[in-house]
Amino acid sequence: MKTISTFSIVGFDPEKQEWGVAVQSKFLAAGAAVPFAKAGAGAIATQANANLDYGELGLILLQKGYSAKQVVDALVTMDEGRDQRQVGVVDSRGNSYTYTGKECSDWAGGICGPNFSCQGNILVNKETVEAMAESFQHSEGSLAHRLIEALDAAQQAGGDSRGRQAAALLVVKEHGSYGGFNDRMIDLRVDDDPDPIGKLAHLLELHELYFGTTEVKVPMEGEICRQVQTALKEKGHYSGEITGIYDDATKYAFSKWCGIENYEERICEGEFMDEVVLNILLGK
Numbered sequence: 001m002k003t004i005s006t007f008s009i010v011g012f013d014p015e016k017q018e019w020g021v022a023v024q025s026k027f028l029a030a031g032a033a034v035p036f037a038k039a040g041a042g043a044i045a046t047q048a049n050a051n052l053d054y055g056e057l058g059l060i061l062l063q064k065g066y067s068a069k070q071v072v073d074a075l076v077t078m079d080e081g082r083d084q085r086q087v088g089v090v091d092s093r094g095n096s097y098t099y100t101g102k103e104c105s106d107w108a109g110g111i112c113g114p115n116f117s118c119q120g121n122i123l124v125n126k127e128t129v130e131a132m133a134e135s136f137q138h139s140e141g142s143l144a145h146r147l148i149e150a151l152d153a154a155q156q157a158g159g160d161s162r163g164r165q166a167a168a169l170l171v172v173k174e175h176g177s178y179g180g181f182n183d184r185m186i187d188l189r190v191d192d193d194p195d196p197i198g199k200l201a202h203l204l205e206l207h208e209l210y211f212g213t214t215e216v217k218v219p220m221e222g223e224i225c226r227q228v229q230t231a232l233k234e235k236g237h238y239s240g241e242i243t244g245i246y247d248d249a250t251k252y253a254f255s256k257w258c259g260i261e262n263y264e265e266r267i268c269e270g271e272f273m274d275e276v277v278l279n280i281l282l283g284k
Contacts (some may be wrong), residue, residue, distance in 0.1 A: 003276060004218045005026055007120030007128055007159070008022065008045040008047060009088075009121060009132050009150045009154075010025075010043045010044065014094055017040075018172065018185065019038075019042055019172050020043060020144065020170060020171035020172065021037055021045050021147070022150065022170075024155060024160065024164065026166075031167070031170070031190075034046060034047050035149050035168055038062065040092060040183075041062040042090050044062075045117070045119065046058075046086075047119070049081060050085035050086075051085055053075075054079075054085070058089060064231060067091050068097040069098075071091070072087055072097045072099045073090055083104075086104055087119070090117055096113065096117040097112055104121045108121035108240055111130065111253045114134065116133065116137070118132040129154065131156065131158075132151070134153070137225060138165055143171055144186050148169060155197055160163060160270075164197075165193070166192060166193070167196035169186055169203075170186065172185055186204070188203045193238050210265065212265075212266070213274070214274040217273070218273050218274060218278050219271060220250075221246065221271065222276075223244065225246050227248070228278070229253075230246075230270045231281050231283075232281075233252060235257060237256050243266060254273070255267060261280075263277045263280075
């Protein structure tokens, strides 16, 4: 079995009821193996000589109400390869626990506290994990941003001794997915890149652009509406007159453009337009 030499953080935002995992590794497509999470239950990172059953079985135990420590204790007790495993867990209440088997390659270890667990193996130094924990405890903003900031802090402190290759971010929230059909709110992966954390941060920016909530609504009237109609006409979506009136034909043209560019989640009701999308349409 190939060792997933990596560092990861498992986190929980009790106010927004979001659970997440972020990981960076010198291991192709680490995001396919390390992170597991379920809204209302908790989140898990499994690595080193990773046993992926830790993720699947661990979530089942978390859903049944077992604490993070109880879940880890159960997983390692029934695993003969426990000495080569590493796992971090945060449960539904923010309790956390991390385990590093005694045969994991140095530097290997973890730190956990309320609402987070950090762990890593084959690292340059212990400061890698310490920086990750310190960052998460003192950062503000969304859980997704805090997790990526923690990864970046860990990389700056030393990182994986073998180098960089892949990174991933998984954040779950009840009905948080596109369309609200499941809990997979953010699921981003960088499978092979020389700067995986930087690329992951860029993907999060795109995710927020396409699927973020509208913060500023601009009234569609007068000169602004004329600019919108002109832009839509230049892009081939509007064939009417430049009237400055946000009529059905203009709304339809805008909706068509949003569908092509994947901005449909930011279409506003009534006579308004999302400011971010408006600026993109007008090339600002």
